[in-house]
Structure formats: C-alpha cells, structure tokens
Amino acid sequence: MKAGFRQSMAWLHTWGGLWFTWILFAIFLTGTLGVFDDAISHWMRDKGRAEAVAPLSAEARAQAVRTAQAFLAGKAPRADFWSIGLPAEDDPALRVSWREHDDGPVQRHRLDPASGELMPASQVRETEGGHHFVHMHFEFHAGTAGIWVVGIATLAMLVALVSGIVVHKKIFTDFFTFRPGKGQRSWLDGHNALGVLTLPFLFMITYTGLTIFWATYMPAGILARYDGDQEAFFSALTEGPAPRPELHVAADVAPMAPLLAKAEQALAREAAFVTVSHPGDRSAAVRVFGRFDPDADTDRLVGRSSGRVQFDAVTGEVLDVQRPNTTRGGQVLAVQRTMNALHFVRFGGDPMKWLYFISGMAGSAMLATGAILFMVKRRRHxxxxxxxxxxxxxxxxxxxxxxxxxxxxxxxxxxxxxxxxxxxxxxxxxxxxxxxxxxxxxxxxxxxxxxxxxxxxxxxxxxxxxxxxxxxxxxxxxxxxxxxxxxxxxxxxxxxxxxxxxxxxxxxxxxxxxxxxxxxxxxxxxxxxxxxxxxxxx
Structure with missing residues (x-):
C-alpha cells in the first residue's frame, strides 16, 4: 500500500507538474521581477536624471484639479469614470484618464498642470513599466480568464509541493547531496535542493496568491446573497457607502477643488489622485485618495492604506471617510489583508524585497530543473x-x-x-x-x-x-x-x-x-x- 501510494504520488508529481510547469515558471519569474516593479518602472520611464519636483502647495494642487476637471468635462462629460493623478516628486505631469463605457478602452493623457495643455509625446516615455510583469504574474494580460488560469495553475503548484514531499521521503537528506556532472542525477539533486531550500517560501507565496482572489475563486456566497455584485458585497462587509447605480439623470459634477481641500483636511495628508464614477449623472461620486507616507505606511502587515474620502459629486456631501492605516471588515478581511501583505512583500523594506527576489528566482530554478529533468530522463528511454x-x-x-x-x-x-x-x-x-x-x-x-x-x-x-x-x-x-x-x-x-x-x-x-x-x-x-x-x- 505504501509503495503504491508513493508511486501514485510520483506519477502525479511528474505528469501533473509537467503540464503546468511552463505556466508556473512564467508566474514565478514575472512575479519575482514584479517585486521590483517600481524600480523597473523608474528605469523604463528614464526618471533617474529628472530633477526632483518640489512638493506642490495646496493652491497648486487645487489648480491642478481644476485644470483636470475642465479638460475631462470637455472631453468626456458623460463617461463611465474619470481619474486624475496629481503631480508628484517623481512625475511632474498631471495624469488624466477616462472610459466612455463600462467595456470601452481607457483613454489616457498627460497635461501640464499649470496650462492644461497636452504634454508633447516626444517628451514622454509612455510605458507600462514594471507593472507589465505584475499583470503577467496574476492574469497574463487576459483579465478574468487569466486570473482563472493562474488560479488553476497555483492550485496545481500546491498539489505538486505536497506530492513532492511524499515522493522524496529522504528530502532533507537529499538537500545536502549534490553530485555535479552526473547528468540526470545532478538535475534531480538540484531540483531537490532548490525545492527544500525554498519550501516554506513556496508554500507561503502559493497559498497567499490564492487568497488574493478568494472572492473570484469562491463566489457562491456573493452570488447567492448579492447576485454576484462584489462591489456591493465589500461595501456591506466594510460598512462603507453602497454602490451608486447610474440613474440616467443629467447633473454636473460640482467643482472638485473645494472637495480636495476637505478631503486633505480629513485625512491629514496630501491627496495623490481623484476618481469620479458616472460623471454627468446624478449618481456620480468623487473619491479622493491620500498620498502614501513612507514613514507612516511601511512595515504594516494589516491596515496599510493612505485613506480616502468619498463625496456626492453633485452636492458635495461627505459620504464616507476612511482614515489612513485603518481597517474595516473585521477579522476576516484583516486576515485576507495580511495574506496580501505577505504576498506583495509590503513590509521589511529593500532587504525583505531582495529575500523575496532571491527566493522567487530559486523557486523559478526549481521549476525549470524539474522540466529539464523530465526530458533528460526520457532522451534515451x-x-x-x-x-x-x-x-x-x-x-x-x-x-x-x-x-x-x-x-x-x-x-x-x-x-x-x-x-x-x-x-x-x-x-x-x-x-x-x-x-x-x-x-x-x-x-x-x-x-x-x-x-x-x-x-x-x-x-x-x-x-x-x-x-x-x-x-x-x-x-x-x-x-x-x-x-x-x-x-x-x-x-x-x-x-x-x-x-x-x-x-x-x-x-x-x-x-x-x-x-x-x-x-x-x-x-x-x-x-x-x-x-x-x-x-x-x-
């Protein structure tokens, strides 16, 4: 029975692992590069030589919002959403984007915050930057379908890890055994050693990766109670304002500069960006998000946030205030946020990022050696x-x-x-x-x-x-x-x-x-x- 069970696990580990190896390798490699997505974006946007921009005054931020609102109102007065990214030290441009319809493409422009004129394309190195690797990591740029592919492959990874432990009953002994230059034996030794070396990391990163999209992978409760409306579910869970369905009643968005000042006062920090849902409709809502504070917002496993304030976009009424670094949703969401923080290495600074990077590369090498070992064993037989x-x-x-x-x-x-x-x-x-x-x-x-x-x-x-x-x-x-x-x-x-x-x-x-x-x-x-x-x- 024992021999038969181990042989079954060996078959499962070999063949189940093989058919998902290439997807898993792509997930691990791009996710590992995504650990330093901000640094890669910094290089790709050629920001290294740019002179640091002095922080904007309150009046300058208000003027930037006025400029952006005027531009968006002229371009897309009845869009699905507006987004305004305020100038920052590493990017002096005013970034505006909008989408005309729920399933339409997102339009993006960069404006001079003072004049409101479009910045010439020749002055902008437009790029997805390191975020490309992040999107590859969790959905292969394929939206919900990609998220499901990654989820299935991640589940297969957990099966491979467990079956690998069962197969290698002397796994910890094998960790200290490496015989170079021995062909198949060397690849197996390398595969075992890398697997044992990264085993705690692999279990953690794989399991936490699944928990990030738990509402997508386990939608039964949301389907039954909220008819599949995840936004309504999370609003109820976090005791926030309910989603505002479009009413199809025309109404102008109120001036947003005064709302920005109110939000900054409520959050006790500068704003980073502003969004408007359903602009031009009576249901429109304005959300003002605070800027991350490196001194206050790092090294927090739970509750790491810059805060946000939501307004009725027509009347200017304050609908909700969530202070920075506060949590809602009870222990369930606190656990899920902790899992997110572990997966996205939102603690420990650069030393922890390098530990994740090295561990991720070792995990990638473990997957690669497993795929190569499969063929080395079968080239002769x-x-x-x-x-x-x-x-x-x-x-x-x-x-x-x-x-x-x-x-x-x-x-x-x-x-x-x-x-x-x-x-x-x-x-x-x-x-x-x-x-x-x-x-x-x-x-x-x-x-x-x-x-x-x-x-x-x-x-x-x-x-x-x-x-x-x-x-x-x-x-x-x-x-x-x-x-x-x-x-x-x-x-x-x-x-x-x-x-x-x-x-x-x-x-x-x-x-x-x-x-x-x-x-x-x-x-x-x-x-x-x-x-x-x-x-x-x-």
Missing amino acids: SGDAFGTATPRVLQIIEALNVAGIVGLGLSCVAYLWINRLLPLGIEARAAWEIRLFFAVWLLTLVHASLRPPMRAWREQLAAAAVLCLGLPLVNALSTGDHLLAALLRGDGESAGVELTSLAFGAMFALAWMRLGARLRTNAGAAGRQAPGHAVEGL
Whole structure:
C-alpha cells in the first residue's frame, strides 16, 4: 500500500507538474521581477536624471484639479469614470484618464498642470513599466480568464509541493547531496535542493496568491446573497457607502477643488489622485485618495492604506471617510489583508524585497530543473507513454522547455530593449511594448520548434546573454545616461536594474559555455561508441 501510494504520488508529481510547469515558471519569474516593479518602472520611464519636483502647495494642487476637471468635462462629460493623478516628486505631469463605457478602452493623457495643455509625446516615455510583469504574474494580460488560469495553475503548484514531499521521503537528506556532472542525477539533486531550500517560501507565496482572489475563486456566497455584485458585497462587509447605480439623470459634477481641500483636511495628508464614477449623472461620486507616507505606511502587515474620502459629486456631501492605516471588515478581511501583505512583500523594506527576489528566482530554478529533468530522463528511454505519437510529443515538450524557460527570460530583457528602441511619439506606445514582448516570446517558441533541441538551448542562451549584457549600452546610446552616472548620482533604482541585468547576462553566458563544453564532451564519447548512441546535453 505504501509503495503504491508513493508511486501514485510520483506519477502525479511528474505528469501533473509537467503540464503546468511552463505556466508556473512564467508566474514565478514575472512575479519575482514584479517585486521590483517600481524600480523597473523608474528605469523604463528614464526618471533617474529628472530633477526632483518640489512638493506642490495646496493652491497648486487645487489648480491642478481644476485644470483636470475642465479638460475631462470637455472631453468626456458623460463617461463611465474619470481619474486624475496629481503631480508628484517623481512625475511632474498631471495624469488624466477616462472610459466612455463600462467595456470601452481607457483613454489616457498627460497635461501640464499649470496650462492644461497636452504634454508633447516626444517628451514622454509612455510605458507600462514594471507593472507589465505584475499583470503577467496574476492574469497574463487576459483579465478574468487569466486570473482563472493562474488560479488553476497555483492550485496545481500546491498539489505538486505536497506530492513532492511524499515522493522524496529522504528530502532533507537529499538537500545536502549534490553530485555535479552526473547528468540526470545532478538535475534531480538540484531540483531537490532548490525545492527544500525554498519550501516554506513556496508554500507561503502559493497559498497567499490564492487568497488574493478568494472572492473570484469562491463566489457562491456573493452570488447567492448579492447576485454576484462584489462591489456591493465589500461595501456591506466594510460598512462603507453602497454602490451608486447610474440613474440616467443629467447633473454636473460640482467643482472638485473645494472637495480636495476637505478631503486633505480629513485625512491629514496630501491627496495623490481623484476618481469620479458616472460623471454627468446624478449618481456620480468623487473619491479622493491620500498620498502614501513612507514613514507612516511601511512595515504594516494589516491596515496599510493612505485613506480616502468619498463625496456626492453633485452636492458635495461627505459620504464616507476612511482614515489612513485603518481597517474595516473585521477579522476576516484583516486576515485576507495580511495574506496580501505577505504576498506583495509590503513590509521589511529593500532587504525583505531582495529575500523575496532571491527566493522567487530559486523557486523559478526549481521549476525549470524539474522540466529539464523530465526530458533528460526520457532522451534515451522515451518509452511509449503516448503510443506512436511519443517522439512527436516529446519534441513538443523540448520546444516548450526552451521557449518557456530561457525564451521567457530572453523576452523579459527584450521588453527593456523595446522600451529604449521604440520611438517616443508612437501612439499607444505602452501597448506596443507589451505586444512586442509577446511577439518575441512567440518567436522563441517558433525557433525552438525548428531547431534541434541542444542548438535551440544554446542559441537562445546566447541571445539572452547578449541582450542582458548589452542593456547598459543600449540605454547609454538611446538616452545618453549610463551606469556610472547613475551610481555617481545615487540613483540606486536605475543602477540596480542594469547591474541585475549584467548579473543575469553573466549567468546566461556561463550556462551557454557549460552546455557547449558538455556537448563537445558527450559528442567525443559518443564517437568512440557505437553509431547512433544518444548524446545527452542538459
């Protein structure tokens, strides 16, 4: 019974893990990069050389809101929503956006806060920045469908972790055992060691990832009680104002500058942005959100918020005030917020972020070694798991391994190159960056499908190494900025992106060289043996 159970768990771990490995690797790698999404955005927007903007006075913030309201009222007087991002120290522009209809595209513009004129596209490096990796991490830019795909894969990850512990009954002993240069044995040792090293982190990050979208994954209660209206559910849970359905009665939005002043007084801090739901309708509501205070809002697992004030947009009546760093919803939401804070590493500052980054990369490597181990074991003895289609299926798995592992890494650094090479004035520039990221990733799959497996590995490793090592150079040529200048001015975010890219470039180059040496050694050994002897590379 025991042997049969462990064998069943081994089958589940191997095959269940395989079919989700490439999705999970993408989730882990992009999530790990997303730990430093703000630093990546800082580099991609070329903010390192920008002079710090002095904090705006209360009157200047009020004028900025007046400017934005006039612009939005002229462009979209009856939109689904308005959003106004006030100028900040790292971004002096007034950012406005709106959506005409509930399912329509979001329109975005950047304005001069004083004149209200559009900022020339040539002065703006429009980009999704590091937030692209965050969106890849939790929904692959596919909305609700992507959230479900990630949720199913995350559940499979939990199954793989539990079954892996069952399979490796000497798992902690194996952690201290690594035999390099032994082919399949070395990959298994590496997979085991990385799995044990990151096991607490993997369980925590996987479980907390599921809890973030608990209302989406477990909607039965909300469907039964609130007819699926999540906004109404959370409003009731947090004792906040109920959602205001559109009444289709025309009414102008009241001047928002006085509302901004009231909100800042209630929150005891400056406002960061303002939203208006259903502007032009009698149901319109204005929400003013405070600016995060690094001294007061960090290192809080529960209740980390900048606060918000909600007004009736027509009468100006205060509907709700939530003070900064306060919680609502009782212990249930407090637990869920704690899980969110653990997952998004909203505590511990940069040291904790680096711990998550290293652990995430180790987890990614664990998934990669598992996928590679599957093929290493089957290159000589493929068996007939898929009948006559077995060779073709294994060829597909080889291609998916190359594109899903090194191809994704190549695409991630290519995304940074695309940011520097795309013309600044191109329309929908941020969207084009993301489209080209996926195009590069698709090309790595095509390349891996057309080339012999070992050549595909080496060529994509070489390309990734060149892109990583060349990133500081392309930045210097395209912007005039360079790594030494960033270090001298104390711009740790820009320097950190380029130094990390150089480190990954060195690792890709080392893997390329070691794989080449291994292929030459194996080819020589195969030449001394019978013709047709299989060559094992990875």
